[in-house]
Amino acid sequence: MRVAICEYGAGNVRSxxxxxxxxxxxxxxxVANADLAVLPGVGSARTAMEGLRxxxxxxxxxxxxxxxxxxxxxxxxxxxxxxxTEEDGGVAGLGLVPGRSVRxxxxxxxxxGWAPVGDEAFYFAHSYAAETEHATAWSEGVVAEVRYxxxxxxxxxxxxxxxxxxxYLEQTCLSLA
Numbered sequence: 001m002r003v004a005i006c007e008y009g010a011g012n013v014r015s016x017x018x019x020x021x022x023x024x025x026x027x028x029x030x031v032a033n034a035d036l037a038v039l040p041g042v043g044s045a046r047t048a049m050e051g052l053r054x055x056x057x058x059x060x061x062x063x064x065x066x067x068x069x070x071x072x073x074x075x076x077x078x079x080x081x082x083x084x085t086e087e088d089g090g091v092a093g094l095g096l097v098p099g100r101s102v103r104x105x106x107x108x109x110x111x112x113g114w115a116p117v118g119d120e121a122f123y124f125a126h127s128y129a130a131e132t133e134h135a136t137a138w139s140e141g142v143v144a145e146v147r148y149x150x151x152x153x154x155x156x157x158x159x160x161x162x163x164x165x166x167x168y169l170e171q172t173c174l175s176l177a
Contacts, residue, residue, distance in 0.1 A: 099132025
């Protein structure tokens with residue numbers, strides 16, 4: 001399987017790269033023709049969108065989505081796939097998934113640490129969360145996963161979630177590609 005990691009000048013690229021390499025995937029720079037495109041996530045929305053735009057990834061990701069080719073968004077990568085985010089005073093997202101990202105108002109903010117998603121615990125690190133009707137899993141009342149067309153997004157960091165995260169990435173890669 002060939003996977004393209006959409007870099008934008010920040011983010012958790014190294015840990016995502018290592019986690020995917022453990023699965024035996026081949027990394028490629030060809031976002032358009034990869035079996036799976038991964039939109040990693042750490043950083044601010046505005047800076048990330050500017051970095052994606054500068055590298056040509058905005059159009060490549062929108063084209064992939066339009067052509068029903070799979071995309072995995074991790075944390076900020078999930079939030080950027082939405083129509084917009086409240087972060088940084090309001091930033092237009094990729095518009096792949098109807099919805100928006102809003103600042104957490106309850107509980108601990110930022111929400112950092114391990115939390116349950118179904119029967120497993122995953123590592124979270126975020127201050128914003130998705131509001132969308134396409135949520136498929138929650139953690140402590142916060143959207144943890146979104147599926148819409150060829151897009152799958154997780155608010156948690158599977159690449160930092162040990163055995164549960166590795167299992168999630170393996171199942172995700174197999175089911176999406």
